[in-house]
Amino acid sequence: MTAPVIALAGIRKTYNAGTPVEMEVLHDVDLVVAGGEFACLIGPSGSGKSTLLNIIGLLEGPTAGRYDLKGRSMQSASDDERTRARLDTLGFVFQFHHLLPAFSALENVMLPGLMRDGAFTEDSRARAGELLRAVGLAEALRKRPTELSGGMQQRVAIARALVLSPDLVLADEPTGNLDTHSADDVFALLRQFNATRGTAFLIVTHDPRLAARCDRVIELRDGALVSDRAQTPA
């Protein structure tokens, strides 16, 4: 087994602490995801999946517990350190693709490189082009997001999440608003990148069909992990 990318121990998250509407949405969650894994996180609405994903993605902090990202403790990291860790280690794919409409598909995929290097480099242009071809969008490099279908936009978002070769890609319902056919294509792409590049994936999904195609299924219910099992994908 490869070294863990993320290691969570005793994670708790409480909203509105100290008020009458105080609510603990995560209770004592322990979770380790190793490099190269292809895991999905399932559970009913309100079970705390998104909150857990946000904590793993360093978009919010846990109320209590320990979180190590690639062996580095994240509890006392400053906002800038968390931002830097997101840029270097993590990739995000959201349900509503969230591309920047003012930029072409190629430029959207080049944005993470611009953030890291402070300039548009030839290298990042080449990598972005290569990735867009890999997701089947060789013809759409110059197109704006509004000129692309939902499935195509999601593929651009996947290319963008992968362009800096992150250790782990966090995907929140990546096929949630796509038709079945596009959803299958997008999911196949994620599996393909997992196989060829060894990028770990943690995918939040409602869809039992997709869950069946993951190597590992983690189930969250009422803020607690109720099952965590390895499986042979269908």
Place this chain on the structure above:
Amino acid sequence: MPLVFEWTLALRFLREGGMQTLLIVAGATAGISVIVFITTFLGDLQDDLVRRTLGVQPHIVIRAAEEVSRPLAPPGPDLALSQVQTRTQRPRSVDQWQALRDQLERTPGIRAVSPVASGPGFVARGDTSKAVTVLGIVPAPYAAVTRLNEKIVAGTLQLGPGDVLVGLDLAKDLGAGVGDKVRVSTPTSAGDAYRITGIYDLGQRSLNRAYVFVALPTAQALLALPGGVTSLELSIEDLFGADRMAKTLQAGMPHEVESWMRANSQLRTALNNQTVMTLLIRFFLALVVAIGVASVLVVTVVQKTKEIGILRAMGTSRGRILRLFLLQGALIGAAGAVLGSLCGYGLTSLMSRFVRADDGAMLFHAHVTPALYGYTLIVAVLLGLAAAVMPARRAARLDPAQAIRL
């Protein structure tokens, strides 16, 4: 740090803003062009107003100090002065005026120095006799100080030993024209006949009747001031700095130094009020521009909440988001300054062509002052930056998890 990320996104966001960006740049342009116009206009108009009101009054006059009464014995314990009669003032020459003139001509900030010998006199032709002030001048420096050369409406500004220059209305009163002879006399001299070589028009009847100009040596003879001058008249670079300049000069000499501002305190008060008013107008215009830029940027931040969230999630720091929006404010300010300066210049040129004084002279001259435009650019960029502070801080403080969920 070249800020490529901030520049790239700021320019894209502004371009993407389309109509919104166009409107706010147009607003900033309108505000700034009026500020530029008012600034140019005010300077020119005040210059013009002062020039017209002062007529042939110079910016600064240096005269011999007034004579004071000197008691024969100084007052002491056993002598009190119950009444001191002030002395009458007779025309007196400025001591060492040639040396003083040379020194003043070398002083920075002084444009021209003209020696003048003046005193009361009469002009007569036939049965008509008029009381005037006789001014003895050297035409070239005097024209440099008072622009009398621009006011000549007939004949020329040439003064030989037997020549005299009179005003338009005085010439009418005397029924005389260029080439006619008039008698000029003073209390100290029976005078002589002089030939009118030129007629001037200062735009005011009272002034046109008040002065006759003769050559300096002629006046010296008429006023019994051999070799002397009653005043040195100065024109200076900074019209509204006349008071300060006068004070500086006063400190270094025994003579009396008076600026146009002290001699015309009412005019000065009126001009000051005008300056304060336009300052207020410019300030509020700038405020309106800043509020406009700020409100548009606030809307942009709200519109782009999701994109800001995703940028933050992807690894954009708070500082970068802050700079991204500050830069947009600065760019709007800079665009407004460039376009506003062009429009302001156009407006001034247009006005200078169509709005003229009664005598056809240009009221203002559309001065191309690079300093004003440079200054405008700096102020507008700072204004844009200041306007962007609040929206930019708001954008930088957005919680990415919440922003994405929206």
